[in-house]
Amino acid sequence: MQCRFCKSELTDVFIDLINSPASNSFLTTEQLNEPEVYFPLKVYTCSKCFLVQIAEYKKSVHIFDDGYVYFSSYSTSWLAHAKRYTEKMINRFGLSESSQVIEIASNDGYLLQYFKEKNVPVLGIEPTTNTAEVARKKGIESIPEFFGTELAQKLAASGTKADLL
Numbered sequence: 515m516q517c518r519f520c521k522s523e524l525t526d527v528f529i530d531l532i533n534s535p536a537s538n539s540f541l542t543t544e545q546l547n548e549p550e551v552y553f554p555l556k557v558y559t560c561s562k563c564f565l566v567q568i569a570e571y572k573k574s575v576h577i578f579d580d581g582y583v584y585f586s587s588y589s590t591s592w593l594a595h596a597k598r599y600t601e602k603m604i605n606r607f608g609l610s611e612s613s614q615v616i617e618i619a620s621n622d623g624y625l626l627q628y629f630k631e632k633n634v635p636v637l638g639i640e641p642t643t644n645t646a647e648v649a650r651k652k653g654i655e656s657i658p659e660f661f662g663t664e665l666a667q668k669l670a671a672s673g674t675k676a677d678l679l
Contacts, residue, residue: 520562596625609677621645626638640656643658
C-alpha cells in the first residue's frame with residue numbers, strides 16, 4: 515500500500531485493531547441473526563511524511579451516506595471545544611466579516627455556527643446530506659459533496675478562497 519500523500523510504500527503499522535464492523539453500520543432487528551461484515555483496521559504511519567492513514571476496504575461513499583447517524587452537536591463537550599477554538603482562531607488570525615472560513619467534513623455545522631455568530635462568513639463541505647441539511651437550517655451554507663480535486667477546482671474557479679480552512 516502506498517501513502518495517499520507522498521506515494522511512499524507504507525510499512526509501519528501504528529496500531530492493528532484486527533477486524534471491526536464498518537463505522538455507522540448499525541444492525542436492524544432483522545439482521546441480528548445474520549453474520550456481520552468485518553473489515554481489517556490497520557492504521558499506518560508513513561515513514562517519509564508521517565501521515566497517519568488506514569487502508570481502504572470500504573469506499574467512503576458507502577460509509578458517509580444518507581443513513582449517517584453521527585451528529586457532532588450531540589456532544590456538549592465537543593461544542594464547548596468548538597466555541598473556544600473559534601475564539602482563539604478569530605483572535606489569532608484577525609478574522610472578520612471580510613474573511614472566509616471553510617470547514618471540510620463540517621457535519622451539522624457544530625463549528626461553523628460559532629464563526630457565523632461572530633459574523634465571519636462560513637462554508638461547510640459535508641458528504642452526508644442529512645447532516646449538511648441540519649447545518650443549512652442553522653443558516654450555514656453547506657456543499658453536500660466529498661472534498662477532492664474536482665470540488666477544489668470548482669471553488670477556485672468561483673473565487674472562493676479560505677482565510678481559515
